[in-house]
Structures are given as structure tokens and as C-alpha cells.
Amino acid sequence: GESVGLHLPTLSVQEGDNSIINCAYSNSASDYFIWYKQESGKGPQFIIDIRSNMDKRQGQRVTVLLNKTVKHLSLQIAATQPGDSAVYFCAENPGTYKYIFGTGTRLKVLA
Amino acid sequence: NAGVTQTPKFQVLKTGQSMTLQCAQDMNHEYMSWYRQDPGMGLRLIHYSVGAGITDQGEVPNGYNVSRSTTEDFPLRLLSAAPSQTSVYFCASSYNTGGSGYTFGSGTRLTVV
Numbered sequence: 641g642e643s644v645g646l647h648l649p650t651l652s653v654q655e656g657d658n659s660i661i662n663c664a665y666s667n668s669a670s671d672y673f674i675w676y677k678q679e680s681g682k683g684p685q686f687i688i689d690i691r692s693n694m695d696k697r698q699g700q701r702v703t704v705l706l707n708k709t710v711k712h713l714s715l716q717i718a719a720t721q722p723g724d725s726a727v728y729f730c731a732e733n734p735g736t737y738k739y740i741f742g743t744g745t746r747l748k749v750l751a
Numbered sequence: 752n753a754g755v756t757q758t759p760k761f762q763v764l765k766t767g768q769s770m771t772l773q774c775a776q777d778m779n780h781e782y783m784s785w786y787r788q789d790p791g792m793g794l795r796l797i798h799y800s801v802g803a804g805i806t807d808q809g810e811v812p813n814g815y816n817v818s819r820s821t822t823e824d825f826p827l828r829l830l831s832a833a834p835s836q837t838s839v840y841f842c843a844s845s846y847n848t849g850g851s852g853y854t855f856g857s858g859t860r861l862t863v864v
Binding site for chain 1: 854
């Protein structure tokens with residue numbers, strides 16, 4: 641909901657432009673990563689995932705890049721649309737079921 | 752297929768009151784969990800369950816109880832509500848314990864006054 645996004649960094653992009661959202665993860669043992677999208681008042685929604693044996697994975701209009709050397713993950717959204725406005729956060733899995741979630745970035749799409 | 756269903760969507764409690772947040776999933780997922788989401792913080796794990804009859808504590812379990820009598824249901828109980836428990840609560844489930852991501856419910860916004 642809105643209260644979750646009060647203290648988040650915000651990325652503002654023009655409609656039609658590409659967006660890049662970054663995430664620094666914490667555990668070098670993490671071997672699976674997910675990007676989630678959370679719209680206002682809703683639960684997080686799975687966007688795309690990547691395993692540590694890959695450095696890039698593409699979906700529909702989205703690409704995730706993984707740099708294990710610097711523990712960095714990025715989400716690229718092509719041709720950003722108004723419906724992409726949301727909070728985006730990454731999650732890392734250092735093993736079993738205990739995911740570590742990032743705090744998120746708010747994406748605002750300007751018409 | 753409803754996915755993960757949480758009730759209620761909103762709740763206001765007085766300090767000291769108890770209540771149960773309901774969570775049900777119809778995907779036959781073995782793994783279920785409860786998270787809380789607070790401003791400026793990532794989702795924090797409260798309790799989780801790897802199957803019916805099995806529960807364990809997460810990162811912030813104090814003040815909460817859970818049980819898992821069936822695969823479908825995983826209720827979260829607040830024993831004596833405190834203002835620090837004001838938060839948005841999410842239930843999530845997954846097919847296995849890792850590597851497949853979660854399906855989240857739509858959340859319960861709880862305010863304790």
C-alpha cells in the first residue's frame with residue numbers, strides 16, 4: 641500500500657522510455673533471485689527470476705541482469721507503460737525457504 | 752483458482768485484543784509463510800510452514816502464533832495486540848521451499864491503537 645512506499649527511492653521515467661531498477665544483494669551464497677512488482681494496495685507479484693549460473697534472463701519487456709562479482713541485480717523494463725508504475729523489489733534466496741527481500745524502488749511513469 | 756486468499760483486508764484493534772488473520776490457498780502448495788511489511792523495510796518473515804502439521808519461526812515471531820492443520824490453511828494469531836504490530840501482513844505460498852518464488856495474497860492492513 642501507499643504507506644510502504646513513503647521512504648523509498650523513486651525512479652521517474654517518461655512513458656515509452658526504458659527503465660532500469662537496481663538492487664544490491666547481501667549474501668554471496670544466494671543462488672536464486674526474483675524481481676517482484678507491487679502495486680498500491682496489492683500483494684507482490686512475481687515478474688522474473690534468475691539463477692546464479694546465469695548472468696542475464698529475458699522475459700516479455702523485462703530483462704534481469706546479475707553481476708555476482710559485485711552482488712548486483714538489475715531489472716530493465718523496455719518501453720515503460722503507465723501500468724508499470726509500482727514498487728519493485730528484489731529477493732535473494734541464500735538457501736531453502738528463507739528469502740531476503742530488498743526495500744524496493746518506486747517507479748513513476750510520466751505521461 | 753483463487754490463489755492465496757487473505758481475510759480481512761483491513762482491521763483496527765485495540766491494544767491487548769487478540770485476533771486471527773486468515774490465509775487460504777487452493778494451489779496445493781506445501782510451503783506457506785507470513786510476512787509483515789513496514790515502511791522503509793523489506794518483507795520480514797514471521798512464521799512459516801513446510802507442510803501440514805509443521806511450523807517454525809521466522810525472523811520476527813514474537814507476539815504471533817501459527818498452526819497448519821491442513822495444506823490449504825495457515826492462520827496467523829495475534830495473542831495480545833501491540834501498536835508495534837501495526838503493519839501490512841502478507842501470506843505467501845509456494846510449490847516447494849526454494850527456487851520457485853512465492854504467490855502472495857493481497858494483504859491485511861492492521862492498525863493497533
